Amino acid sequence: MNVARHEVMSGSDLLLKAEGIQKSYGGVLALHDGRIELCAGTVHALCGGNGAGKSTFLNILMGLEAPDSGRIWLNGSETRFASPASALAAGIAIITQELSPVPDMTVAENIFLGRESRRAGWFVNQTVMRRKAAELLERLNFAVDPRVKMRRLSLGQIQLVEIAKAIDQRSSVLIMDEPTSAIGDKETAVLFDAIRQLKSAGVGIIYVSHRLSELFSIADEYTVFRDGGFVRTGLMKDIDRDELIRLIVGGSLIDQQCAATEPEKATLLEVQGYSRAGEFEDINLSLKSGEIVGLYGLMGAGRSEFASSLYGISRRNRGRLVMDGAEVEINSPGDALKFRIAMITEDRKASGLFLSQSVRKNISLTSLSSLSRRSFINERKEKAVVQRMIERFHIKVRTRDQPVRQLSGGNQQKVLFARSLTTSPRILICDEPTRGIDEGAKREIHAFLAEFAAQGNAVLMISSEVQEILASCNRVVVFRHGRQVAESPVTRITPERLLHWAS
Amino acid sequence: MMSTPTKQMGRAGARSRTLGSLGQLFARYGIVIALGLIVLALSVLSDNFLTSGNLTNVLRQVSINGILAVGMTFVILTGGIDLSIGSVLALTGMVGASLVAGSKPHSPILAILAALAVGVVAGACSGIFIAWVRLPAFVVTLGMLSAVRGLTLIYSQGMPISNLSSGFKFLGQGTFLGIPVSVVLFGATALAAWVVLAYTVYGRRVYAVGGNMRSAHTCGINVRGIIFSVYALMGLLSALAGVTLTARTTAALPQAGVAYELDAIAAVVIGGTSLTGGIGGIPLTVVGVLIIGLLNNGLDLLGISSYYQQVIKGLMIVAAVLIDKARHADAA
Numbered sequence A: 001m002n003v004a005r006h007e008v009m010s011g012s013d014l015l016l017k018a019e020g021i022q023k024s025y026g027g028v029l030a031l032h033d034g035r036i037e038l039c040a041g042t043v044h045a046l047c048g049g050n051g052a053g054k055s056t057f058l059n060i061l062m063g064l065e066a067p068d069s070g071r072i073w074l075n076g077s078e079t080r081f082a083s084p085a086s087a088l089a090a091g092i093a094i095i096t097q098e099l100s101p102v103p104d105m106t107v108a109e110n111i112f113l114g115r116e117s118r119r120a121g122w123f124v125n126q127t128v129m130r131r132k133a134a135e136l137l138e139r140l141n142f143a144v145d146p147r148v149k150m151r152r153l154s155l156g157q158i159q160l161v162e163i164a165k166a167i168d169q170r171s172s173v174l175i176m177d178e179p180t181s182a183i184g185d186k187e188t189a190v191l192f193d194a195i196r197q198l199k200s201a202g203v204g205i206i207y208v209s210h211r212l213s214e215l216f217s218i219a220d221e222y223t224v225f226r227d228g229g230f231v232r233t234g235l236m237k238d239i240d241r242d243e244l245i246r247l248i249v250g251g252s253l254i255d256q257q258c259a260a261t262e263p264e265k266a267t268l269l270e271v272q273g274y275s276r277a278g279e280f281e282d283i284n285l286s287l288k289s290g291e292i293v294g295l296y297g298l299m300g301a302g303r304s305e306f307a308s309s310l311y312g313i314s315r316r317n318r319g320r321l322v323m324d325g326a327e328v329e330i331n332s333p334g335d336a337l338k339f340r341i342a343m344i345t346e347d348r349k350a351s352g353l354f355l356s357q358s359v360r361k362n363i364s365l366t367s368l369s370s371l372s373r374r375s376f377i378n379e380r381k382e383k384a385v386v387q388r389m390i391e392r393f394h395i396k397v398r399t400r401d402q403p404v405r406q407l408s409g410g411n412q413q414k415v416l417f418a419r420s421l422t423t424s425p426r427i428l429i430c431d432e433p434t435r436g437i438d439e440g441a442k443r444e445i446h447a448f449l450a451e452f453a454a455q456g457n458a459v460l461m462i463s464s465e466v467q468e469i470l471a472s473c474n475r476v477v478v479f480r481h482g483r484q485v486a487e488s489p490v491t492r493i494t495p496e497r498l499l500h501w502a503s
Numbered sequence B: 001m002m003s004t005p006t007k008q009m010g011r012a013g014a015r016s017r018t019l020g021s022l023g024q025l026f027a028r029y030g031i032v033i034a035l036g037l038i039v040l041a042l043s044v045l046s047d048n049f050l051t052s053g054n055l056t057n058v059l060r061q062v063s064i065n066g067i068l069a070v071g072m073t074f075v076i077l078t079g080g081i082d083l084s085i086g087s088v089l090a091l092t093g094m095v096g097a098s099l100v101a102g103s104k105p106h107s108p109i110l111a112i113l114a115a116l117a118v119g120v121v122a123g124a125c126s127g128i129f130i131a132w133v134r135l136p137a138f139v140v141t142l143g144m145l146s147a148v149r150g151l152t153l154i155y156s157q158g159m160p161i162s163n164l165s166s167g168f169k170f171l172g173q174g175t176f177l178g179i180p181v182s183v184v185l186f187g188a189t190a191l192a193a194w195v196v197l198a199y200t201v202y203g204r205r206v207y208a209v210g211g212n213m214r215s216a217h218t219c220g221i222n223v224r225g226i227i228f229s230v231y232a233l234m235g236l237l238s239a240l241a242g243v244t245l246t247a248r249t250t251a252a253l254p255q256a257g258v259a260y261e262l263d264a265i266a267a268v269v270i271g272g273t274s275l276t277g278g279i280g281g282i283p284l285t286v287v288g289v290l291i292i293g294l295l296n297n298g299l300d301l302l303g304i305s306s307y308y309q310q311v312i313k314g315l316m317i318v319a320a321v322l323i324d325k326a327r328h329a330d331a332a
C-alpha cells in the first residue's frame, strides 16, 4: 500500500524515500521521526541544529547503524541495509561527518580501499591504483598527492580525499555530511562544480552543512529536522534565510551583532620573525588587548602550522615572542598554558578530544591543578565548573559523564571550547572555532569571543569563512604560501579583496 | 534552546530503555557477575572450596599476580605493554635474596630497598626507550625480557639462593592481623593504585595519555614523563612481587617468574581495560585477578588437569574481550 502511495506521489524520479525512522541510544531517543524524499538529479539540503539527528539519520540510510523502526525505499522497493557494503552495492555512498582514514595508507590506497585494482585476482595493483587516483584528483582539481600517506595530510586534505573517494563510487545516491566543514572557500567552489556535474548526471545528493549560504547556492530542496524529528520539507527557492533559521532553531534568533569593540592600546603579545622550514616564514604580528585578529588564507597557506608553533605544539626554527614587554619561550603547550595562552585545534578528533572519556573529564583536564589540592581532585568543585560550562555553551548532553564520542559533532566542538576556557586564558588561539556548529551556536560563540576580548583579552582566530572574519574580527592578517601578505582592519576590506590577497 | 528528545519518547522508547539498561548493566558488570557465578559453582561442586583455609590460600596464591596486574593496569592504560615483568621479578628476587642469605645476612629492610631500586631502574630503562627514543613498548620490553633474564642468570651464576634470614621470610610467610603479609601487600597496592587512578591529577593524566596522545600533548600534559613513569612504577611493583615471591618460596630461583606477564595481562584484560589505552581501572583488574586465581584453585580442587586449565583460561580471556566489545558497541 505504501509503495503504491509513494509512486503516485512522486512520479518516476523519486530515488530514495525514508519514513518514520527511529533510533535510540541506551534508551534515549536520538531520532524519533526521520524522513526524506530524494529525487534524482537534485541536491537536497538536510538542515537542523547540533544534535538534531541528521548524522544519525544518514548513518541509518547508509547501513552504518540499524534503526529501531521505520521504512526505507530505494527506487520504489523497500530495503534496509545491514551494512555499508550492501548500501554501496545498491548505489548509495556517504561522506561521513567524522572522517576515518587509515593513517598509514597512501591517498591512493584510501581512495580504493575495499575495491582495489587487482592483478591476477589476488595482488593489489599499486601502479594502476595510483594512476587512477591521480586522474581522479586532477579531474576534481584537488591539490593532493596520491602517493603520500594519509597521516601527513591536513584535515582539509583528508576531507578532499574522502570527497574524491565518495564521488568515485559512481553511486546514484550520494550523502554528504558536512563535507565543507574543514575546507576553504576555493575548495568548496571546486566541490560545488563537481556536485553540479553529478547532478546533471542524475545523481541525487543529500547535503548537510551549517553554512546556510552554501545551501542557498547549491541545494534545490530542503528538509529540516529539529530535536530528532521531521519539521518541514520544501523547495529552496520558496524559502529565505531567516525563515530557514526559524525552522532550524524553532524560534527566531536574536541578532547578536557583535562587531568587536575598539581595542585598547596595550600589546599583549608580539610575534617577531616566526619561521619554520617548509611551512611559514618571517611572520610578524601583534595582538592588542581587546582585539580579535583573523588569520585568513587558502588551505595550505600555513596558518594552522603557524598557530601550532605559537602554542608550542611544533617547534619553530626562528623567531621571538614578546609578552607584556618581556621575551618568553614557548616550547610546549604546557609552557603556553603557563603564560595563559589557550588553543582550540582544528582537528578535534585527532588532537583535541578524548573520545572515550566523559564530557566532565574532557572539560576539566587542563585546569585540574586549580581544581585539586595536593594533587587530589576536588570532584565537587570540578562538577560545578563543568556544569557551568555545559550551561554556558548549551552543550547537549544526557549527563556530564557521557563519553564525548556520543555527542553530535557540533556539541563535541563546544566541549573543546569549554575546556579551553576553564583555564581562564588571556589569549585564545582558535583554529576554525565554529567548524560544524549550527547557526544559533555560531552566533553565541561569536558573541562570546567579543565579550572575551572586551574583558581585555585577545583572540587569534583562523577561519576560512570570509563572512566569519568580516563579522567578528577587528583586524585580519592574510597568509599565502606560508607568508604574511597583507594586514588590514576589517572595516576597510571587502570579501573580494580578501580572496584576491589570499590567492 | 532545545527541548530534550526524551520528552517525545513513546511506549516503544520506554520499553527499549528498560531493555537497554539491562543490557548495559550486564555489559558493565558482566565480569563481576561471572566472578559470582564461579564462586557459586565452585561452592556447589566442591566441599572444600568455601573453607577459610582454602580462601586464604587462594588470596595468597593470587597476591603475586595481583601486584603485577596492578602495575600492568597503569601500563596498559597508557596504551603500552610490559613483557619484561617476569624477568624483572626474578632479578630483583635474586638481588634481595643475595643480601639476606648466608651466615652474615644484611638487614631485610636494606635487601628489600635494594631490590625495589633495581626494579625501578629496570623499569626506567624500558621507559626511556619507549618515551624518548619512541620505540614500540612491545619490542623494548621483549628485549628487556631477554636481557634481564640473562642478567639474573649471570648474577646468580645459574644457581638458586636459599638459606634466607627469617626476618626476610616474614614477608612471604608471616601474617598481619591474621592475614598473610603477601595478601596485605596486594591489598594495599591495589587500594593505593585505585585512589591514584581515580582521584588524582596524575591518574587523570594517565587516562588522557592512553585516550589520545596528541590531545594530551595539546592539553599541556608531559606525555613522555607520564609514559616513563608507568614503566618505572611497573618495575617497582615487579620488584615488590619479586621479593614477596622469594620470601614465600624461601629461595630465589633464576627461572622464577617465567611467563608471569601473561597472567598479569590476562587479569587486566579480563577486567575490561582496553589494550588500546584510556579505558579501564583497578577494581575490575582485581576482579580479573580473582577470576584467574579461582579458576586455578577450583579446577585443582575438582581434580581437573592443568592442561585443561590452560584451555579454560584461554577461553575466559576471549570471553572477557567479547563482553568488553559488546559494551563498546553499545556506546559507539
Ligand SMILES: Nc1ncnc2c1ncn2[C@@H]1O[C@H](COP(=O)(O)OP(=O)(O)OP(=O)(O)O)[C@@H](O)[C@H]1O
Residues within 6 Å of the ligand: A025, A026, A029, A030, A031, A048, A049, A050, A051, A052, A053, A054, A055, A056, A057, A097, A396, A405, A406, A407, A408, A409, A410, A411, A436, A438, B331, B332
Ligand atoms: N552513539 C551514541 N550514543 C548516545 N547518543 C548518541 C550517539 N550518537 C548520537 N547520539 C545522540 O543523538 C543525538 C543526535 O545526534 P546526531 O549526531 O545525529 O546530530 P546531528 O544532527 O548530526 O548534529 P551535528 O550538526 O552537531 O553534527 C545527539 O543528541 C547525540 O548526543
Ligand SMILES: [Mg+2]
Residues within 6 Å of the ligand: A054, A055, A056, A097, A177, A408, A409, A410
Ligand atoms: Mg552530524
